[in-house]
Amino acid sequence: MDTIFALSSGRPPAAIAVIRISGAVAHEAARRMAGLLPDARHAALRELRDPATCERLDEALVLRFDAPASSTGEDSVEFHCHGGRAVVDAVLRTLGQLDGLREAEPGEFTRRAFENGRIDLTEAEGLADLIEAETESQRKAALALAEGGLRRQLTEWQDRLLDLSAAAERAIDYDEDDSAIDPSLLTGVAALVAELDQWLARPRIEPLKDGVRVVVAGPPNAGKSSLVNAVAGVERAIVTDVPGTTRDHIEVPLAIAGLPILLTDTAGLRTTEDQVEAIGVERANQLAAAADILLWLGEPNAAPPGAILVHARADMRGPAPEGSLAVSAKTGVGLTELLDRVAQAAKPLLPGEGAIALNRRQAKLLAEARDALATPTREAVLVAENLRLARGAFDRLTGRAGVEDVLDTLFSRFCLGK
Template identity: 50%
Template sequence: MPAMSALDRRQFAAFGARIMRSSRGDTIFALSSGHPPAAIGVIRISGPRARDALKALTGKIPEPRNAAFARVRDPQSGEIIDEALALFFKAPSSETGEDVVELQIHGGRAVIAATFAALAQLEGLRPAEPGEFTRRAFENGKLDLTRIEGLADLIYAETEAQRRQAFRQLAGLLGNRAEGWRKRLVEAMALVEAGIDFSDEADVASDVTARALIAVRELATEIESALADAKRGERLREGLVIAIAGPPNAGKSTLLNRIARREAAIVSPHAGTTRDVIEVHLDLGGYPVTLLDTAGIRETDDPVEREGVARAKARAAEADLVLWVDEGDAPASKTPNAWHVRNKIDLPGARAAETRGEKSFAISATTGAGVDDLLKALTQFAQETFGTREPALVTRERQRRLLDDCADALRRARDAQGEDILAEELRAAAYALGRLTGRVDVEDILDVIFRDFCIGK
């Protein structure tokens, strides 16, 4: 290896310092509640000096998990900053697995600033970096990666269905399944390894290998069926996309505004008003929906409008559903996932709705006639997309990729020629599951299992 240059060394030292800074030795603090001002502000402190910090600021340590009234003082001047509720959680029974203090103070900017300043004076304390509390919870084995993803989704959940899905993930729906799969996989690996050990006794070897292969087939089937879910978990996280498209001046923007109950898009009698794609977020019966208003589709020489039309077509092509709005009863656009919405039925001469094979609606975006029926049908569409089957296990692309890797390795294991290759594919499968939860070092587990296996056998 070539010698390090001075620059390399400096970078290396800086890297080391960063690692040291984020090391477990530090005690961190942060405002865990929302932006001030608010009635209450919750400051969390985590780390080996959390207890000392509480003592320094309030002069007392309440019984673990019991709330106590406390006066928060500046430790240098002794001046009272605020009156608070203090809680102490003793390691490892805390959110992060370390000693944790929660101070509930008044949520004013100056109160929080003064408390932060008091904490920063204390030795060994520093403000937390984003996500650092959760990171410590992970490092201390409190939460695996799938639960952390559930936690993040719970914080960002906007609708009931999203909240339920996020909560299931936080409670360990996928994490527990993956852990169970990994244990069975490790058992199969132990069998294969035993087969290799007994390779001079042919019947014993083929018997244990056959048992391992049965387990591999079962696992492959279960993981494949978890993956065959039409990606509804990911879709629920992201929400359904419904695009309003159609010729210019059909009343697309008027319809969007009526459904959104606000003037999100500009409406005008000029054809070609909407250029950019306008998005509004809706909660339809608990399901998240992004409704798009797009430029009226027509041939045009105006370069800006042409770009708008190109965007409209692209977004409509990617949408889960297109509402094709026009003024006649021309069939919906060729897209298979389009519903036909005939608008302006309030105008004299407009004919009554005609029912056809496809979904078809007759509305007036201006008066609102027929819009409730359209919304009911959209809600039902969302329900059918998300809600009819059992909850999805996979809710993120990352999880799907790793389960795909695992299933691929299991399929290769199934067809492997020879125990060595079989063992290697099972190791790859276990590695993918280990990365999914992030909780275990696969190699460590193997060492333990094999040691036990040899002693026990």
């Protein structure tokens, strides 16, 4: 396997640039540039030189890590250089000229950590989420996954599955009457099913990553676009007195009370002969139906069930009907109360602070394991087969088996040096 290198810190210029090398000839390559390497997991100040010309490139801190006790599970070295573009370019260029070295592909360091057993697939997914996190809630949820929270839980479940499988195999080998299967085996399976049900009932990670979908809907000229602009604090939607101005939806990602929100303006709902507007109205209906939270700016008696009723343009239209919240995008009246309502409605849809939340792939495989275990039977052979199916789902969840189609997509989300 090739030895790889890449810039792992941010794009220069910067105060410090971290360049990583990982692979079988990492130590030899580093010695050719830095001379004597420090002891493993220690740092030392060294001059970096081009082996071909002996030209001095930089003075850097050098850290050495020995396999398997490194982030990738391979021999690796880090150069902590000065962060100027010229310095970084010179070091990377020199590394690229050494035999057996090549520049890493996006996510290749993390992929090697996964392939060498340093992390499992759930931790790799957590790292990808951590890199992309933009809100405090996203950071904490990703960190819980990246630090192995789900892996530890899965390991505990897998150990129990193995014990149950061993008990089922013993029942097959020694019990002549399958109906006499040990009740404790069925009790253990039922307890595991109950735990999986609890995990599957938790809020998922997608609303935390993509934002809770808050859709603003209602008839034309109800003040939808003005409200979206007021909440966003910028002019994102065109506002005119002409009905049907908004013909397509406009999405505005926001953080409200630290919660990720995807605020969506939609076309006014009405019957129209205009083909383009009709497409926008159809999309508006679809978005309203799929909304996590719907802000309804039309007549209260026409509101879909569960919508937050908003009496927009309150500065022009007078008192709000009972059950509606008076809001004015022009004066700001009611905006704070509306955002509070949205935050209160969004919180139950999101994972708890720092809680481990499943993504779509993880939830699908956990459900597969749960369904296999929940299949009703008292025959030892069938119980053993259901336990085997559940173990297979867990193996795919952690990346032990059957995940080749997932890996390229996942690791392409990482930068070159991760």
